[in-house]
Structures are given as structure tokens and as C-alpha cells.
Amino acid sequence: MKIALIAHDKKKADLVNFSIAYQPVLAKHQLYATGTTGQKIIDATGLxxxxxxxxxLGGDQQIGSLIANNDMDIVIFFRDPxxxxxxxxxxxxxLRLCDVYCIPLATNMGTAEILIRSLEEGKIKWRNIIHSKTNEKS
Known part of the structure; x- marks a missing residue:
């Protein structure tokens, strides 16, 4: 699965701690992140x-482009409301693109934990079906 990791400045430490806690799960997937957030996670986890x-500077839009092309499976975006x-x-x-393309989206630690645990338990396999249908059209 392809997972996007994004955090506002005041939430970066939370996402880093989340990534440390779920490093074994995250390591099994393709990870994408906006610039500073990604570097902080890399420094803390080696992922x-x-x-x-x-x-x-456009990182949100770059991830949005992947979503619009059905090339992102989960978005974890720790927002500072x-x-x-x-x-x-x-x-x-x-956020709108996640809704349009039915991409699971977590905007806080509680929902992110539910998503990651579901992923770990194999409960997000429906995304594989979508990828199969997309590949058939190509």
C-alpha cells in the first residue's frame, strides 16, 4: 500500500512518535511525505x-496528484486545527480529493491508529481490488 504522511508544524512531533510506534507496519509499505515531515520521520526511524x-511549496498538491490518479491508498495528515x-x-x-476517490484519511492520532491497525490486520484489501481494475484498463 502507498501511504502519505503529512503534518502541520505543531503536529510533526506527534507524527514522528506515531511513526516510531508503528515503524514495523509502516516499513512494509511505500511511504510518501511532504518535505520537512518526511525528513523528521526518516531521522527518527530510518524508514x-x-x-x-x-x-x-506544493507538497500537498503533489500528494493530491497521486490521489487523483488513484495512486495513493491511505493519507495520514495530522492537522493543526x-x-x-x-x-x-x-x-x-x-481532503476533498480523499473523499472523491474514497481514500482512507486520518487527521488525528486516534483515527490514524485505527487505520494502521486495520492495515496490519489486512482489512484494507479493497484497495488491491481497485488497483487490479485500474491495471486492467491500462
Whole structure:
């Protein structure tokens, strides 16, 4: 599965700690992250992560592009709901794309844990069916 990891500045430490806790699960999947978040996770865990630009510089949109091409399976985005973000329209667009393409999305630690545990237990296999249908069309 392809998993995007994104966090606002005040939530980066939470996502790093989450990644440390679930490192064995995350290591089995293809990981993508926005710039600074990805580097912090790499430094703390040694996980292999494809890094995009930072969110305000287009990283959210780069991940959104993968979602729009049905090439992302899960998005974990630890948002800071109490701080205004200058690139809020990009964030809303990313969340909207997750809804449009039925991509599981976690915006907080509780939901992220449920998603990762479900992934670990093999309960998100329906994404493999979608990939099979996409490959048949190619």
C-alpha cells in the first residue's frame, strides 16, 4: 500500500512518535511525505520515504496528484486545527480529493491508529481490488 504522511508544524512531533510506534507496519509499505515531515520521520526511524516539497511549496498538491490518479491508498495528515495555515485552500483540496476517490484519511492520532491497525490486520484489501481494475484498463 502507498501511504502519505503529512503534518502541520505543531503536529510533526506527534507524527514522528506515531511513526516510531508503528515503524514495523509502516516499513512494509511505500511511504510518501511532504518535505520537512518526511525528513523528521526518516531521522527518527530510518524508514525509506519518498519526500515531496513541503506543504506550502506544493507538497500537498503533489500528494493530491497521486490521489487523483488513484495512486495513493491511505493519507495520514495530522492537522493543526487551531492555527491558520497560509495554504489552507491546498489542504481543503487534498481532503476533498480523499473523499472523491474514497481514500482512507486520518487527521488525528486516534483515527490514524485505527487505520494502521486495520492495515496490519489486512482489512484494507479493497484497495488491491481497485488497483487490479485500474491495471486492467491500462
Amino acid at each position: 525509506h520515504i519518498h519526500r515531496f516539497q513541503s506543504g506550502p 487551531l492555527t491558520a495555515q497560509p495554504h489552507e485552500p491546498d489542504i481543503i483540496a487534498l
